[in-house]
Amino acid sequence: MALTGLQIYKLLPKTNCKECGVPTCLAFAMKLATKSAELSACPYVTEEAKNELEAASAPPVRLVSIGADGRKIEVGNETVLYRHDKTFYHQPGLVVRVKDTQSADEIKAVADAVCGYCVERVGLSLNVDGVAIENASGDTSAFAKAIEVVGSNANVALVLMSSVPATLDTVMPMVADRRPLLYAADAGNWQAMAEVARKYKSPLAVKVDCGDLSALATLTEDITKAGVTDLMLDPGTRSMVDSLQAMTKIRRLALRKNFRPLGFPMISFPGEGASSPLEEVAAASQHIAKYGGVIVLDHFDPTLIYPLLTLRQNIYTDPQKPIQVKPDVYPIHEPDANSPLLITTNFSLTYFTVAGEVEASGVPAWLLIADSEGLSVLTAWAAGKFDAEKIKKAVQTSGILDKIAHKRLIIPGYVAGMSGEIEEELPGWEIRVGPREAVDLSSYLKSLRS
Amino acid sequence: MPVTVETPTEKWAGKVREITLGATAAEGGTRTSTVTVGGEGTMPFLHFEGETPHRPVVAIEIYDIAPQDWSPILMDYWGDVVNDVVAWAKKAVELGADAIALTLRGAHPEVNDRSPEDSARVVKDVLAAVGVPLIVYGPGAPDKDNEVLVAVAEATAGERLALGLCEQNNYRTIAAACMGSGHIAVARAPIDVNIQKQLNILISDMGLPLDRILMDPTTGALGYGLEYTYSVMERLRLAALQGDAMTQQPMICTAGHEAWRAKESKVGEGVPEAWGDWKERGIAWETVTATSLIEAGADILVMRHPEAVAIVKKTIDQLVAK
Ligand code: SF4
Numbered sequence: 001m002a003l004t005g006l007q008i009y010k011l012l013p014k015t016n017c018k019e020c021g022v023p024t025c026l027a028f029a030m031k032l033a034t035k036s037a038e039l040s041a042c043p044y045v046t047e048e049a050k051n052e053l054e055a056a057s058a059p060p061v062r063l064v065s066i067g068a069d070g071r072k073i074e075v076g077n078e079t080v081l082y083r084h085d086k087t088f089y090h091q092p093g094l095v096v097r098v099k100d101t102q103s104a105d106e107i108k109a110v111a112d113a114v115c116g117y118c119v120e121r122v123g124l125s126l127n128v129d130g131v132a133i134e135n136a137s138g139d140t141s142a143f144a145k146a147i148e149v150v151g152s153n154a155n156v157a158l159v160l161m162s163s164v165p166a167t168l169d170t171v172m173p174m175v176a177d178r179r180p181l182l183y184a185a186d187a188g189n190w191q192a193m194a195e196v197a198r199k200y201k202s203p204l205a206v207k208v209d210c211g212d213l214s215a216l217a218t219l220t221e222d223i224t225k226a227g228v229t230d231l232m233l234d235p236g237t238r239s240m241v242d243s244l245q246a247m248t249k250i251r252r253l254a255l256r257k258n259f260r261p262l263g264f265p266m267i268s269f270p271g272e273g274a275s276s277p278l279e280e281v282a283a284a285s286q287h288i289a290k291y292g293g294v295i296v297l298d299h300f301d302p303t304l305i306y307p308l309l310t311l312r313q314n315i316y317t318d319p320q321k322p323i324q325v326k327p328d329v330y331p332i333h334e335p336d337a338n339s340p341l342l343i344t345t346n347f348s349l350t351y352f353t354v355a356g357e358v359e360a361s362g363v364p365a366w367l368l369i370a371d372s373e374g375l376s377v378l379t380a381w382a383a384g385k386f387d388a389e390k391i392k393k394a395v396q397t398s399g400i401l402d403k404i405a406h407k408r409l410i411i412p413g414y415v416a417g418m419s420g421e422i423e424e425e426l427p428g429w430e431i432r433v434g435p436r437e438a439v440d441l442s443s444y445l446k447s448l449r450s
Numbered sequence: 451m452p453v454t455v456e457t458p459t460e461k462w463a464g465k466v467r468e469i470t471l472g473a474t475a476a477e478g479g480t481r482t483s484t485v486t487v488g489g490e491g492t493m494p495f496l497h498f499e500g501e502t503p504h505r506p507v508v509a510i511e512i513y514d515i516a517p518q519d520w521s522p523i524l525m526d527y528w529g530d531v532v533n534d535v536v537a538w539a540k541k542a543v544e545l546g547a548d549a550i551a552l553t554l555r556g557a558h559p560e561v562n563d564r565s566p567e568d569s570a571r572v573v574k575d576v577l578a579a580v581g582v583p584l585i586v587y588g589p590g591a592p593d594k595d596n597e598v599l600v601a602v603a604e605a606t607a608g609e610r611l612a613l614g615l616c617e618q619n620n621y622r623t624i625a626a627a628c629m630g631s632g633h634i635a636v637a638r639a640p641i642d643v644n645i646q647k648q649l650n651i652l653i654s655d656m657g658l659p660l661d662r663i664l665m666d667p668t669t670g671a672l673g674y675g676l677e678y679t680y681s682v683m684e685r686l687r688l689a690a691l692q693g694d695a696m697t698q699q700p701m702i703c704t705a706g707h708e709a710w711r712a713k714e715s716k717v718g719e720g721v722p723e724a725w726g727d728w729k730e731r732g733i734a735w736e737t738v739t740a741t742s743l744i745e746a747g748a749d750i751l752v753m754r755h756p757e758a759v760a761i762v763k764k765t766i767d768q769l770v771a772k
Contacts, residue, residue: 082688084681119724121673217453240768244495244745252458261453273768278757281734282741282765289680289745303726306714307672307738314677349674353713360720376675382618382640439713 003056005033011049012042019043060254060263064203064230066093066130066181066294067157073129075232075265075293081248081255087318090265092292094284094308095130095159096300097271100137100146107133111150113300119309122352126309130157132183132296140167144174151175159183159205159267159296165192169199176200181294183207183267184234190219194226203230205267211237211246213253217261224261231264232293238273240283247291265293277304288312324374325351329400333364337405340365340448342434342441343391344412345372345380353438361442363449366404370394377412388421395426410434459499464693465491466749468504469661469700471549471612471634472583478608478632482581485548487749488700493687494747495769505770506744508759509585509752510547511706512538514564514572515556521716523732524754535572536579543580545756546763551585552576557598558589566601573602577609585612585636585702585752588624596623607631612664612702614638618649625653628662636702638666641678643685647696654696664750665699671708672739679703683746703743706754709736733758741765 009029016024020041022031031037032053039045039053063076073093080086096114098107114128131150135143143162151158151174158180162168168182184207185193197204206223208215213235220231235246247266253259270283277299287295288311297305325348332355344354346369358365370390372380380386395401395409407429411419413436422431435444466488473479485507492500516532517525531538539550556562557569564572573586586602588595599613600623607630614636616624621637628635637653639646646665654660667686670679689697709715714725715732725731736758740751744766753759 082681082684083677084685117724119722213455214453217455218451221451221453239771240765241495241497241771244769245498248493248496249455249458249498253455256458259455262455276761278730278734278737278761279764282737282761285738285741286745289742301726301730302724303730304734306725306731307734310673311676311738311742314673315680317677319677319681353674379640437711439711439716 003033003053005030008032008053011045011052013044013046015044017044055260058263060258061251062229062231062264063090064232064265064293066159066179066203068178071127071129071156073157073294078251078291079255081251083315084319087320088316091312091316092288093129093157093294094297094305094312095132095157095294096128096297097132097134097161098146098150099134100139100142102146104145104149107146107149110300111156115156117302117305119302119306121310121313122348124313126313128156128300128305128309130159132159132161135160135162135164135167140170143167144171147171147174151178157181159294163189165189165196168193169196172196172200172202176202179203181205181232181267185219185223187215187219190223191226194223194228197228197230198226203232204228205232205234207234207236209236211235211242213246213249213262217259220261220264232267233262233264234267234269238269240273240286243268243273243283244286244290247287251291266291267294267296268292269296269298271296271298277301280304281308284308285311289315321374324348325369327369327371327394327398329398329403330355330367330369331364332358332367333362335364335366337403339363339404340410340445341368341400341404341406341408342366342410343368343370343394345370345375345377345386347372347374347376347380350376354441357438357441358445361445363445365445366400368394368398368400377414381415381418386415388418388425391418391422392425395429408432412436457498462491462500462691462693464691464695464698465489465500466687466690466700467661467698469634469664471585471610473608473610473632477610479610480577481583481609483583484610485583490687490747491691493684493691494745497772502770504749506749506751506766507548508546508763508766509549509551509750510542510545510756510759511551511553511704511752511754512542513553513555514569515562517555518561520754521710521732522718523715523729524710527755527757536575539576539580542756543582546759547582549583549585549750550576550580551587551752553587554589554598554602556589557594558591559594560591561589566597569598570601570605573606573611577606583610583612585614585750587614592620596620599624600627603627603631603633606633610634612636614664615666616649616653618645621649621653622656625656625658629656629658634662634664636664636666637699638668641668641670641675641682643682643689643697646682646686647689647694650696650699660695660699663699664702665697666702666704669703669705669708669739669743671705671712672735672742673714674708674712676739676742680742680746683743683748687747700749701747702750702752703740703748704752705740705743705748706736706752706758709739710754737761744769
């Protein structure tokens with residue numbers, strides 16, 4: 001929680017020496033409170049005061065990063081419980097677990113698949129972030145081998161799962177430069193675990209049983225005191241309802257009460273409470289919406305990953321700014337003066353869906369994007385942001401008139417009712433009603449040609 | 451040093467209204483089972499904070515004629531029953547439907563232009579064939595919706611059906627029909643808290659009691675605006691809990707309709723390999739759409755693929771478990 005000017009003043013030397021550039025310590029404190037000065041400008045502030053001030057200005061959920069260059073997971077720094085209150089900032093990392101009891105070929109197949117997976121959506125490429133390697137065998141050399149198989153190949157973030165600190169200490173030199181997440185410290189091993197994390201400067205997960213948040217907070221306090229501050233929390237809950245409640249409590253305590261011991265991102269295992277891959281997807285989708293930081297999946301299947309990546313993109317879209325594209329004329333497949341002209345709105349999803357279908361049709365066409373303030377066709381129409389007048393304006397001011405030699409405009413099927421009005425606004429134009437759904441555009445455009 | 455963590459509970463002034471769909475013989479209808487939704491006094495499934503007295507339910511959507519624009523994945527699954535609405539309804543109940551959502555698509559002027567009387571007869575046939583409550587949607591052409599739903603409402607008076615859709619510019623006729631015959635109105639607003647609230651007020655001002663109005667916040671499918679629906683639902687639920695009486699209606703979401711018109715579910719060829727297997731993808735698309743909306747506060751999910759329904763019902767089992 002931010003400190004007031006007076007609270008900060010109490011921590012300053014109170015000598016009014018002016019070296020910070022302002023006349024008094026109090027004035028300097030006021031500037032610090034409004035973030036218009038840096039603490040480093042005062043040469044006399046004590047180490048203790050510095051720590052206290054830094055702690056007070058730290059974000060309520062610590063930003064933790066896993067991995068090095070290449071794929072890096074950065075989670076935390078969230079400020080709201082509901083995305084509509086502002087936005088969620090750091091999307092959870094999705095990682096896939098392998099076990100060192102699997103064959104090298106199996107492990108390699110998963111690592112390759114995770115590493116190579118990429119899908120385009122709304123102009124962005126979506127990826128899976130990493131691989132978790134579990135020391136299920138209990139054998140250090142098997143673990144090292146699995147890490148080698150994954151590590152040699154993959155430019156992905158790593159999670160190393162073992163409850164034995166010595167095992168992690170042995171394998172860490174192989175991959176320490178990649179800053180893997182170590183999973184996990186618990187009540188029994190935390191001192192030695194913290195030592196390993198400190199030695200290699202790695203982030204460390206902290207785990208308790210069955211949602212015991214008091215035990216979790218006690219552990220993180222001890223571990224932070226031992227000098228490890230990049231922590232992730234596993235409250236140990238595995239069923240959907242227990243996870244939902246524990247993860248909500250943790251995030252609420254961090255944000256509403258500024259409760260430092262639980263002010264860390266979370267790690268979860270949706271597959272452990274599920275009895276089928278699709279159930280795992282249902283649980284994982286809960287973790288995406290409700291406060292997951294690193295989500296460890298037990299299956300890699302494009303069919304199941306793609307919906308989760310899409311959901312993650314949806315939930316982490318900033319609700320204050322609808323994604324928009326620039327209102328403009330977009331040529332597809334080098335259209336000429338006689339190519340069809342389609343109009344739609346500048347909501348980016350609308351644009352990408354329509355443009356994608358026109359591209360897939362292979363038919364050269366002009367796509368005219370009207371300024372609907374980022375709303376989709378139906379919503380814009382209902383809000384008066386995509387009416388006959390706006391359409392007229394788009395046609396007349398976009399420059400399309402210099403590019404085509406015909407006066408035929410294809411409008412989205414959902415606004416068929418407007419065609420009369422548009423004809424009135426644009427005398428001499430023929431208004432054609434296209435399909436309601438973009439998915440039907442391809443056959444529609446092909447039928448225009450024949 | 452042991453740290454003690456206190457449970458961060460929020461106190462709420464209001465809760466969601468309870469609504470019962472369907473009426474048994476004793477209540478003036480013919481249903482053998484009814485469904486009660488709503489009553490939540492917490493954000494979804496936070497049992498440490500407040501009650502969730504009724505579980506969310508799943509209605510399976512069927513058409514009165516064989517659908518022409520459904521994904522082949524759905525058509526393959528259902529097979530021949532799509533040609534016989536009664537058989538289809540029975541099959542849906544066997545597969546776990548808590549209610550049937552019957553869309554009278556055949557009444558659409560551009561489809562079969564079935565008459566209001568004949569459409570009402572179809573509804574009666576389905577009522578005779580199954581014991582669960584019914585949600586009945588018009589064909590999706592405003593004037594015909596009104597004619598058809600008025601005829602349905604009269605022919606089924608006392609059954610406590612849910613009838614939809616009441617929208618901002620077309621709600622009076624359907625709401626009035628619900629009023630006279632004891633049915634429930636489904637009020638749909640275009641992903642907008644204020645319009646939703648306004649519509650609820652308009653309908654209740656006509657005299658329809660608030661325990662007979664369901665809210666449909668308009669569903670965006672996964673990848674197609676889901677996040678808008680998700681946030682509007684969270685905002686409506688928060689407003690309800692804060693005591694705003696006009697946002698306390700249980701919510702109904704057409705997850706199946708929306709998820710299955712997404713390209714991901716509808717199209718199997720010429721799509722990126724990274725999309726994976728078509729059939730499973732469609733089911734996953736509907737599942738993730740539905741479960742995300744449940745997390746945001748949905749009370750009734752209208753769905754299409756029984757395999758997605760099965761997973762969603764298991765998810766609900768997990769979420770309501772204390
Ligand atoms: S430099 Fe430090 S001690 Fe000197 S006036 Fe500024 S705040 Fe006070």
